[in-house]
Amino acid sequence: MKIGIPKEIKNNEFRVAITPRGVEKLISHGHEVYVEKNAGINSNFSDNEYKNAGAKILDDNISIFNISDLILKVKEPIEKEYKLIKENQIVFTYFHFASHRPLLDAMIENKSICIAYETVEDDNGSLPLLTPMSEVAGRMATQEGAKYLEKPMGGRGILLGGVTGVEAANVLIIGGGISGTEAAKMAVGLQANVTILDTSEKRLDELSVLFDNKINCLISTKETIETEAKKADLIIGAVLIVGAKAPKLISRELLKSLKPGCVMVDIAIDQGGCFETSSPTTHEDPVFTIDNVVHYCVANMPGAVPFTSTLALTNKTLPYLIEIANEGWDNASKNNNEIKTGVNIVKGKVVNENVSKAFNVDYFDLDSII
Numbered sequence: 001m002k003i004g005i006p007k008e009i010k011n012n013e014f015r016v017a018i019t020p021r022g023v024e025k026l027i028s029h030g031h032e033v034y035v036e037k038n039a040g041i042n043s044n045f046s047d048n049e050y051k052n053a054g055a056k057i058l059d060d061n062i063s064i065f066n067i068s069d070l071i072l073k074v075k076e077p078i079e080k081e082y083k084l085i086k087e088n089q090i091v092f093t094y095f096h097f098a099s100h101r102p103l104l105d106a107m108i109e110n111k112s113i114c115i116a117y118e119t120v121e122d123d124n125g126s127l128p129l130l131t132p133m134s135e136v137a138g139r140m141a142t143q144e145g146a147k148y149l150e151k152p153m154g155g156r157g158i159l160l161g162g163v164t165g166v167e168a169a170n171v172l173i174i175g176g177g178i179s180g181t182e183a184a185k186m187a188v189g190l191q192a193n194v195t196i197l198d199t200s201e202k203r204l205d206e207l208s209v210l211f212d213n214k215i216n217c218l219i220s221t222k223e224t225i226e227t228e229a230k231k232a233d234l235i236i237g238a239v240l241i242v243g244a245k246a247p248k249l250i251s252r253e254l255l256k257s258l259k260p261g262c263v264m265v266d267i268a269i270d271q272g273g274c275f276e277t278s279s280p281t282t283h284e285d286p287v288f289t290i291d292n293v294v295h296y297c298v299a300n301m302p303g304a305v306p307f308t309s310t311l312a313l314t315n316k317t318l319p320y321l322i323e324i325a326n327e328g329w330d331n332a333s334k335n336n337n338e339i340k341t342g343v344n345i346v347k348g349k350v351v352n353e354n355v356s357k358a359f360n361v362d363y364f365d366l367d368s369i370i
Contacts, residue, residue, distance in 0.1 A: 001325040002032045004068030006061040007039040010075045012283035014042035014306035015313070017072040017093070018321075020053040022314045027054035031325050036064050043306040065089075070325060074313065075300055082106040088347065090329050092321060094118055094133075097344060098245045098358035099272040104350075108361075111348045113329050117317065118270075119243045119352060120342035127242065128338070129320070131178050132312035134267075136302040138182025138238065141265040142171070144296055145234040146190065148263045148287060154294045156261030158233050161191035168192045172228045174220060174249055174274065175238035176203045179267045181210070183236045188214055195228050225249055230257050235264045237274035243344070243354030245272040252276045252290075260292040269297045330370040340366060 003026060005017050016039050018026075023033045033055040037047060047057050058064055065071060065084035073093035077085060079102070085091060087110060095116040097104045107114050117129035127134075142160075149169065151157035162168035171187040173180045176198035187194045188211060197220035198204050204217040218224050229235055229250060235258075239246050246268035255277060268274040277290050280299040287296050302309040320339060324332045333340040344352040349364040356363035 001328075002034065002067055002069045003321075003325060004064040004071050005033065005035045005039055005055075006064045006071065006073065006081075007036045008074050008303075009061070009080065010078055010300060010303075013075055013300050013303045015074045015303050015310050016040040016043045016045060016306070017074050017310075017313070018318070019043075019310060019314045020045055020049040020055075022318050022321075023050055023053040023055045025318060025322065026325065029322055029326060032056070034058050034064055034067055036061055040310075043310040045310070072317075072321065074303075074310075076100070076103055077106070079106075082110065085110045085112045087111040088113065090115065090324065092117070092317075092324065094270070095344060096270040097352075097355045098243060099270060101359050104345075104355070104359060104361070107345050108348050108350065112345070113343070113347070114345040115324070115329065115339070115342045116243075116344045116352075117342065119344060119354075120320065120338050121242065122338050127178075129313075129316050129342070130240075132316050133302045133309065134178035134240075135182045136305060136309050136312065137267050138179035139186050140301045140304065141179065141183045141236045141238070141267050142186035142190070142234075144286070144298075144301075145171070145236060145263050145265045148294050148296055149234060149261070151261075154261070154287065154289055155263050156233055156259060158261075160187065160234070169233040170231050171195070171234045171236065172232035173197070173236045173238055174225065175240065175268075176200070176207050176217075177238060177240055179240075180236070180238035181207065183238060183267075184211065184215060187234075192234075195232075197224055197228065220249075226254060226257075229254060230259075233259060233262055235262065237264065237266045237268050237278075239268050239274045240271065241354070243352050243358075245358050246274040248274060248276045250275040250277075255291040255293050258291075258293050261294065262292075263294045263296065265296045267301070269299050273297060333366065333370055346370075 149155035195216040
């Protein structure tokens with residue numbers, strides 16, 4: 001199979017979809033790999049490293065899309081790329097369709113095969129291809145939140161961990177999944193006062209054990225969210241419903257009751273955001289303020305640490321990529337249910353139920369197509 005790696009062109013997206021070592025593995029399975037010039041430069045991987053691994057370097061993304069059977073990316077295609085994607089071409093990337101109707105419509109129209117990292121699900125209900133970037137985003141959420149709590153950045157002017165004789169900041173994390181857990185690890189490490197809310201009592205028990213009862217673990221309800229948000233200096237939204245829009249858990253009205261200079265970091269912004277006032281931002285212009293509350297809503301947080309992120313992503317995606325390339329997307333989907341759960345759109349038909357519900361479009365059973 002001919003596999004193409006275009007350079008990411010989303011605002012301040014510095015990751016690349018695969019490392020040179022990953023290319024080497026694909027070549028060893030008999031596949032051809034084409035990498036756009038300078039695609040890996042911001043992740044500290046040179047064109048020569050890709051050449052030495054066996055890839056062919058092409059000058060532009062048009063050439064990459066034209067020659068490839070499978071396009072491997074990090075982030076969803078943006079508008080400039082929509083028309084480059086061909087009928088029956090496989091696109092393997094983070095799509096997050098539920099937050100962006102124009103993207104969904106474009107992929108339906110071009111009749112490509114869209115396999116989304118974020119909906120690949122294993123037998124335990126875990127999301128193996130979302131996990132590495134969720135870990136990065138969770139850790140960054142605390143890191144960025146701490147920065148924007150500084151007064152020159154518009155925050156309350158409070159040190160997350162406090163100092164001797166001065167109380168630490170209160171950190172509220174809504175959602176106890178991968179991102180929320182990693183955010184909590186960083187916050188606890190900085191000696192903040194941490195509260196996690198989750199709808200699962202079982203998960204809260206696990207978190208209590210994990211953190212040796214050093215954090216507050218509460219059932220997430222409308223009432224507990226409101227009560228704990230009013231106490232918080234930093235609020236991190238880390239909720240996820242696979243393939244669906246995130247629920248709005250902090251209302252515009254509630255902002256007026258939060259501490260002035262409170263910071264809210266919305267990790268769920270890729271899925272539409274879990275705060276009513278959230279709107280996607282970029283690393284170039286990461287924050288905005290409403291009612292004296294600082295909002296950090298960068299939609300590609302891991303893109304700021306591309307070396308770490310690219311390595312972590314390739315470690316997880318490569319086995320699936322090899323299977324898809326070796327067998328074809330249809331046979332791979334028949335033989336591996338995890339890959340099947342990642343298939344969102346096939347030749348103009350939406351085959352992921354949550355994506356279809358997000359915009360009330362027709363849903364088709366994948367088994368009836370392959």
